[in-house]
Amino acid sequence: MKRKWMIIGGVLAFVVAALLVFWFFGTKQEGAWVCQNGKWVKQGEPVGAMPTWECEEGEEYVALEEEIPFDQAKFERSKEMAQEAAEKAPTYQYDGFDLKFESSQELTCPNCWEFTFSFSSRHAGYGDRTGQILAQVITPHLVRVNIEDEEVIVVVTDRTFDELMGIYLK
Numbered sequence: 001m002k003r004k005w006m007i008i009g010g011v012l013a014f015v016v017a018a019l020l021v022f023w024f025f026g027t028k029q030e031g032a033w034v035c036q037n038g039k040w041v042k043q044g045e046p047v048g049a050m051p052t053w054e055c056e057e058g059e060e061y062v063a064l065e066e067e068i069p070f071d072q073a074k075f076e077r078s079k080e081m082a083q084e085a086a087e088k089a090p091t092y093q094y095d096g097f098d099l100k101f102e103s104s105q106e107l108t109c110p111n112c113w114e115f116t117f118s119f120s121s122r123h124a125g126y127g128d129r130t131g132q133i134l135a136q137v138i139t140p141h142l143v144r145v146n147i148e149d150e151e152v153i154v155v156v157t158d159r160t161f162d163e164l165m166g167i168y169l170k
Helices: 002-026 072-088 090-095
Strands: 031-036 039-044 096-106 112-123 136-148 151-157
Touching: 072 090, 072 096, 072 112, 072 136, 072 151, 090 096, 090 112, 090 136
Parallel strands: none
Antiparallel strands: 031 039, 096 112, 112 136, 136 151
């Protein structure tokens, strides 16, 4: 009789433990932020806050369970590096003026950011246009600079011209 109660108690303990494990691991709500009509829309219960950057239709953002701590000093150094990279970009060097910081976006890797700057140039086109026949027209530009661990990895103007490689992307 005593053995019977021990078996029943053991089974009950196992069931309770299994239910606790299921409750702990199985009931976590997951979700994401999805771009719809140019705006971030909450789907489910995403872990992180709504992204603050512009989105493209269908883009999805799922925050990491453990957010990476923000390092203000690295961010500031990265922003300075991005501005220097934008100033050294061939399109800006040739005839650019009035460089202005527009925005920053934290990327998914640690210590990775995209910085966006606007500027104008006195002629149409990209890169070093020495020797070319150019239309004299004030042309607005956006240059995006990606920094990863305080290293410039991407400098692209108007999503059209890779300033580091000196090539058109489209």
